[in-house]
Structure formats: structure tokens, C-alpha cells
Amino acid sequence: MVTKIMNDKIYDISIIGGGPAGMFAAYFARLRNLKVSLIESLPKLGGQPETLYAQKHIYDVAALPKISGTDLIKQLTEQLNLMNCDQYLKTSVSSIVRKDNLWELTTNHETIYTKAVIIAIGNGAFQPRRLTFDYDPTLESDQLNYFVNNLDDFAGKDVLVAGGGDSAVDWSIDLSHVAHHTSLIHRRNNYRAMESSVEKLNRSQVEQLNPYIIKGVNFNKSNSRKIDVTLKMIKSDETKVVTADKLLVNYGFVSDSKILNDWNVELQGPFIKVSQEMETNLPNVFAIGDIVTYPGKLQLIATAFAEGPIAVTKALRNLYPDKDFFQHSTSLFEK
DSSP states (O other): OOOOOOGGGEEEEEEEOOSHHHHHHHHHHHHTTOOEEEEOSSSSSOHHHHHTOTTSEEOOSTTOSOEEHHHHHHHHHHHHHHHOOEEEOSOOEEEEEEETTEEEEEESSOEEEEEEEEEOOTTSEEEEOOOSSOOOGGGGGTTEESOOSOGGGGTTOEEEEEOSSHHHHHHHHHHHTTSSEEEEEOSSSSOSSOHHHHHHHHHSSOEEETTEEEEEEEEOSSOTTSEEEEEEETTSOOEEEEEESEEEEOOOEEEEOTHHHHHTOOEETTEEEOOTTOBOSSTTEEEOGGGEEOTTOOOOHHHHHHHHHHHHHHHHHHHOTTSOOOOOHHHHHHO
């Protein structure tokens, strides 16, 4: 049975994943005057740099000595908006099925038809490791945080940071420059962070609360804008309550790439196996970024930025072998 779909509803390339790799691949495909859709499960584009380390500096992007996650995504968005593409936010792809010469993408909103697919889902769907005990969920509207989206939200506040890895140590140091008082809670006396970061921590004004674990978080009874955090010392019955304005939990993140099994792409461990032209085992389905593996693969944003154009170029050659899409970007943009 032939699938009947209006041509204006068929994309040349649909990119699953709106992080840096997916955003730049979409821009590059539009630069080639292709009809492109960019599909992102979160409410906004940006992926991990925007969601997990918005205020942290990134050092591996060419021509940029350093740039924060937020600023990187802001510039990628500005670049993408120059060419425009259809964006599907809050949209999750549940299945990828071959229908004649098209791919049918079933999502939680609608069905998308496309000639080629680029998978750019990073490390999969990720969520922070949350506190293991029950607490009032309304705390997450302000007082309890798992991400830092804006340092100004912590300015002049009494802040508690929980965790012992690089993120927790680095955030406690950064927040101490804007907060009224910053404390770091860790279950051990030793940290899992880089030695240079621990040295900075020891020289900073951050109060170190070790070795404690968090046993409870509640609204302060006399001031509902504050919270009481109950701490228990490891291997002891000693407890104490610390009052603060905000608690930032940095216990790490868990990712889930199980959906790849339903998409029938060939995996090598948790990663998608691709060729040197970013091809998967499925026709005209490509993959780029942190989710892929191949000999010599580097998990860098700089590498992902290169993989997008490689995938788009191979898709173009497959879809339109008689067309010349391979002019210099300067002449393409002028057109």
C-alpha cells in the first residue's frame, strides 16, 4: 500500500534532539535549502548545556575561548533563526517506521513524515538524581533546585549545595560569589572533584558540612520563603537543622536511551553504531553527537558540530544524487 501524503507535509530531514548537535545540523541542512524539522522532547531547545550546566563555561568550541551553556545556546538559536525550520517542542518520538520511501515518526502529538532522519539525542532522556525521601513537591517551584538556570536567583540568599562531585564543588564556589552564605553538604570528608577545584573550595568562603546526609526538607514554620534542612551525621545519631533560602541538589544525573531498542538501530553498548559518514544500519537514518560511537570518537561539542554537516551531506547525496548542493556557505547564505 502506498502512503499518500501531501508533499508540503514531507520533510527532507527530521532531526530528533534539540541540543547543540541537533541545532547546528538543522541550521546546516536549512543552509542547503532543505525542508527540515527539529524535534525536542523538552519545552525549549538547548539540551544539556542549557538544562544541566547553563552557567558553566565550555572551552572546546572553536574560536570561543570560553562560553557559558546559556550563551552557547543563545547564539545557536540566533544562528538557527536566520534560516528557520519547523520546531516541534515538548515532542517525543516513540517509533520510527519505514513506509515506502519515507520514515514515519510517531510522536506524542502527531505523525511526522520525512525522507531522512538524524538522531541527535545526546545521552538520551536525562533526569537529575533526586532526594530519596518524600517532600512537598511545591518546594521545587523555588526553594529546592536540581539545576542552576540563572545565578541571579541565588543572589543575596543563604544557599545549601548537596553533593561531592565536580558539579557540586564548582557550583558551591560559583554561588559563594553571589550568595549571602553558601554551605556544601557531603556524606564524606573527601570529595570526588578535581584536585584544583577542591583547592579552590578550601580557599573559598564556602562552609563545608561533612560528613552529613540530608534526611528531610520542610518549609520553615516562621517564614514560608525559607526551608529547614535536617542533616544527619554519618555513623552517628547526631542531627541538626540548617535554615536556608535555597537547596541545590547535585547528586548527578541518570539517562535513559532504552527507546533506541524500539527504533531498531544497531547499538554498540549504549551507543548507536555509525559509519564514518554517520550512517546507521537503517537507510537514510543517521546519528550524531554523544549518542554515537565509531573508531576514534571523541565526546566533544566540537566533534558533534562536525558530525552534523557530515550526516546532512551524506543524506543529500542519497536523496538528490543529481543536484549540486555543495557550494561554499558564503554563496549559499547570500542566496
